Amino acid sequence: MQHFEESIYRLIVETSTNLPGDVRQAIRKAREAEDRATRSGISLSTIAENIEMAECNVSPICQDTGMPTFVVHTPVGANQIVMKRQIREAVARATKDGKLRTNSVDSLTGANTGDNLGPGTPVIHFEQWEKDEIDVRLILKGGGCENKNIQYSLPTELEGLGKAGRDLDGIRKCILHAVYQAQGQGCSAGFIGVGIGGDRTTGYELAKQQLFRRVDDTNPIPELRELEEYIMENANKLGIGTMGFGGEVTLLGCKIGVMNRLPASFFVSVAYNCWAYRRQGVLLDAQTGAIKEWLYPQGSEQPMRDEAAASSSAGQEAAAESERREVVLTTPLTEEQVRSLRVGDIVILNGEMHTGRDALHKYLMDHDSPVDLNGAVIYHCGPVMLKEGDSWKVKAAGPTTSIREEPYQGDIIKKFGIRAVIGKGGMGAKTLKALQEHGAVYLNAIGGAAQYYAECFKNVNGVDFLEFGIPEAMWHLQTEGFAAIVTMDAHGNSLHADVERSSFEKLEQFKEPVFK
Numbered sequence: 020m021q022h023f024e025e026s027i028y029r030l031i032v033e034t035s036t037n038l039p040g041d042v043r044q045a046i047r048k049a050r051e052a053e054d055r056a057t058r059s060g061i062s063l064s065t066i067a068e069n070i071e072m073a074e075c076n077v078s079p080i081c082q083d084t085g086m087p088t089f090v091v092h093t094p095v096g097a098n099q100i101v102m103k104r105q106i107r108e109a110v111a112r113a114t115k116d117g118k119l120r121t122n123s124v125d126s127l128t129g130a131n132t133g134d135n136l137g138p139g140t141p142v143i144h145f146e147q148w149e150k151d152e153i154d155v156r157l158i159l160k161g162g163g164c165e166n167k168n169i170q171y172s173l174p175t176e177l178e179g180l181g182k183a184g185r186d187l188d189g190i191r192k193c194i195l196h197a198v199y200q201a202q203g204q205g206c207s208a209g210f211i212g213v214g215i216g217g218d219r220t221t222g223y224e225l226a227k228q229q230l231f232r233r234v235d236d237t238n239p240i241p242e243l244r245e246l247e248e249y250i251m252e253n254a255n256k257l258g259i260g261t262m263g264f265g266g267e268v269t270l271l272g273c274k275i276g277v278m279n280r281l282p283a284s285f286f287v288s289v290a291y292n293c294w295a296y297r298r299q300g301v302l303l304d305a306q307t308g309a310i311k312e313w314l315y316p317q318g319s320e321q322p323m324r325d326e327a328a329a330s331s332s333a334g335q336e337a338a339a340e341s342e343r344r345e346v347v348l349t350t351p352l353t354e355e356q357v358r359s360l361r362v363g364d365i366v367i368l369n370g371e372m373h374t375g376r377d378a379l380h381k382y383l384m385d386h387d388s389p390v391d392l393n394g395a396v397i398y399h400c401g402p403v404m405l406k407e408g409d410s411w412k413v414k415a416a417g418p419t420t421s422i423r424e425e426p427y428q429g430d431i432i433k434k435f436g437i438r439a440v441i442g443k444g445g446m447g448a449k450t451l452k453a454l455q456e457h458g459a460v461y462l463n464a465i466g467g468a469a470q471y472y473a474e475c476f477k478n479v480n481g482v483d484f485l486e487f488g489i490p491e492a493m494w495h496l497q498t499e500g501f502a503a504i505v506t507m508d509a510h511g512n513s514l515h516a517d518v519e520r521s522s523f524e525k526l527e528q529f530k531e532p533v534f535k
């Protein structure tokens with residue numbers, strides 16, 4: 020087993036940096052279905068570019084490298100204790116090399132262990148089988164899409180869809196609702212794994228197991244195959260689109276599994292995975308631990324650059340460009356500058372911006388800021404950072420889900436004079452009101468595009484609150500050419516509220532029974 024640890028390290032690096040071929044294929048199809056000139060179309064092009072950049076830089080596709088979850092099948096009698104130790108060593112090494120973000124946080128103290136090891140992390144499931152090889156599969160599922168998982172207990176009443184009973188049609192309604200409630204916040208377009216039955220724990224496990232299926236497989240159970248096809252066709256009519264910008268493609272894959280339940284329980288558990296659907300696997304020689312085979316198509320077989328399609332849409336894009344307003348701004352921003360912005364404008368930012376997420380927002384509520392935030396831009400981002408010599412380098416830096424800061428954001432904008440907040444998925448009514456009263460905007464960056472945005476950060480000017488851990492610290496970043504779309508402006512407009520309203524109306528069309 021002299022190669023086992025190295026093989027696991029390679030598996031982690033491959034999973035984090037090179038999106039598998041079947042996932043890429045689904046994203047390519049989405050690009051074909053979506054009008055390239057729209058906000059969703061442009062976002063899909065950025066996503067495609069980001070996938071290529073991650074492969075080329077051997078750096079994380081998304082800065083949130085998720086909860087490393089391994090499923091290992093071993094021949095009878097193989098030493099699982101040694102394997103577990105070596106998996107942990109490989110995880111720590113990949114973290115030190117910037118291939119995984121420091122993602123293991125003490126739930127009581129907030130302290131980050133710094134190496135992705137701690138109670139409950141990583142997750143390792145062992146199974147024995149009667150084959151001669153070791154099969155190791157890994158999924159890196161980020162926190163933002165994990166937060167959009169949902170579990171239904173049937174029978175129930177669903178907003179927009181009415182009664183969902185204990186039958187295939189009730190399950191159908193739950194799945195459509197699951198896609199609706201995620202909106203763009205789990206970085207749509209997404210994939211879902213569904214578990215029917217089990218208890219609350221095994222139901223979710225079954226849902227997650229579905230995410231290990233290949234995107235292009237077919238369900239062996241005819242009813243479930245039919246339901247998967249129905250969901251793929253109809254969930255895409257909800258009009259949520261990439262990042263919740265509205266559009267034709269909301270769901271990229273749906274896989275459904277079933278297990279027995281207790282007479283009293285009927286759970287439908289849904290695991291939502293963002294487009295950055297990072298899972299891979301290897302088959303290992305049980306004697307040496309060397310890699311014999313990769314278990315999913317590797318990314319390199321499916322390049323994302325698509326010259327032919329790009330040139331055929333060039334005319335379309337040029338036409339849209341004349342309608343789209345692009346505004347270049349340098350920090351600090353003035354009230355006048357931000358009040359002139361409208362939903363739909365693209366802002367290109369230069370100058371210094373500051374990262375800030377959960378820990379910082381909580382802190383700023385009753386403390387001063389270490390830097391002057393008048394006219395400042397706050398970026399909801401927990402980057403992957405590496406110290407090279409004496410200086411820090413940004414290795415991956417996409418946005419995080421903004422809605423978590425909803426209880427604080429409005430107050431903080433007013434207290435410190437912030438003029439722009441960048442994040443993803445949008446914010447709520449309280450923030451929208453503060454934007455209007457104070458004169459500020461919300462800019463939506465493309466979730467998961469961590470390599471694309473990392474390139475915009477030319478220097479790390481400084482850092483505060485490193486004690487919060489790398490993702491939660493306040494990084495002061497010198498920025499050039501950071502592009503994001505105004506989705507909430509200082510005039511009370513919110514694209515997120517609009518898309519939520521229109522997708523709800525669309526959801527209601529699925530109220531009538533389909534599977535009898």
Ligand SMILES: O=C(O)C[C@H](O)C(=O)O
Binds near residue numbers: 082400401
């Ligand atoms: O933690 C992050 O950086 C992002 C998170 O996965 C999210 O989607 O909000």
Ligand code: SF4
Binds near residue numbers: 081
């Ligand atoms: S930021 Fe988006 S792409 Fe990244 S892990 Fe979170 S949900 Fe996935």
